[in-house]
Amino acid sequence: MRAGIHKGWILRALGVLATALLVLALAGCASGPVPVRESVDAYSWEELSRIARQVSQSGSEDAALEIARSYHLCNDDGTLDATQSKTVTLTTGQSVEVQICGFYHDDRADADGKTGITFIFAEPVSIRVFNNSRTNLHGWEGSALRAYVVDDVVQQFPADLRAVVVPALKQTNNRGSSKISDSVSQTCDYAFLFSLRELYGEIGSYSVEQNAILNLEGEQYQLFRDRRVSEVSQNPLLERQYRTGTRNWWTRSASSDSATSFHVVSDDGIATQGDANFHYAVVPGFCL
Numbered sequence: 001m002r003a004g005i006h007k008g009w010i011l012r013a014l015g016v017l018a019t020a021l022l023v024l025a026l027a028g029c030a031s032g033p034v035p036v037r038e039s040v041d042a043y044s045w046e047e048l049s050r051i052a053r054q055v056s057q058s059g060s061e062d063a064a065l066e067i068a069r070s071y072h073l074c075n076d077d078g079t080l081d082a083t084q085s086k087t088v089t090l091t092t093g094q095s096v097e098v099q100i101c102g103f104y105h106d107d108r109a110d111a112d113g114k115t116g117i118t119f120i121f122a123e124p125v126s127i128r129v130f131n132n133s134r135t136n137l138h139g140w141e142g143s144a145l146r147a148y149v150v151d152d153v154v155q156q157f158p159a160d161l162r163a164v165v166v167p168a169l170k171q172t173n174n175r176g177s178s179k180i181s182d183s184v185s186q187t188c189d190y191a192f193l194f195s196l197r198e199l200y201g202e203i204g205s206y207s208v209e210q211n212a213i214l215n216l217e218g219e220q221y222q223l224f225r226d227r228r229v230s231e232v233s234q235n236p237l238l239e240r241q242y243r244t245g246t247r248n249w250w251t252r253s254a255s256s257d258s259a260t261s262f263h264v265v266s267d268d269g270i271a272t273q274g275d276a277n278f279h280y281a282v283v284p285g286f287c288l
Helices: 002-027 045-056 061-070 144-156 196-200 208-214 222-226
Strands: 085-089 095-103 117-121 126-128 168-173 184-189 240-242 245-247 249-254 261-265 271-275 280-282 285-287
Touching: 045 061, 045 117, 061 095, 095 222, 126 144, 144 184, 144 280, 168 249, 196 222, 196 249, 196 271, 249 280
Parallel strands: none
Antiparallel strands: 085 095, 095 117, 117 285, 126 280, 168 184, 240 245, 249 261, 261 271
């Protein structure tokens, strides 16, 4: 066990060093304005990072959207519809599409305002259990799935993307089974799963106590708001294909009325639940 932990720290340290060197290299060529390109996919990650910093420093959602519009990162009317996407090749060789789901949305972990751009994976990166046993104790923060996402998945990002990811503060019920709102606390995540509230907006179909907790887990992202995603209807936008079929996929939201389950997006995009030791798809997000 100690050898495994030591090896893990060495690998993470080497990853941080490599990322720092790439940041320095990118900084040397990051002078001058970012050229306007025709699509999100046409920008490099370094260019998107510089635009994201402009968005972050804009001071308001309206100003942020104007910047995004000027760089063709949203539709002419300021909306998002999932076509604002970029292809990423992970170090595993898997080629996946990531979609812009919001601007000026998340709090930066360095307390320097808002993140500029948030992306969601349009395809799962794997199929995993949330925990090895049937429990939601300690929620997202203490889960095996969070350890996998923030360590393994981030390390699968290509180096130019990994160099510009901005860690975000995410609000989540990190207690598990609970009836009180102080079960919600922050985690600092380079990559994360989405909460039920971030996907569906106002939650109202569970117990009064659980609805109150779920509605403290962030705010709905613009993409899902623009496309009128709802917890009680089928949502093709949230359907996720993995290999041979459409899959259920995990949110980071624990079911506070239960000691065993987390909330899940079903294969037709409806909010549901599943036990923590079930195998569901992993659909991460990240910020610039």
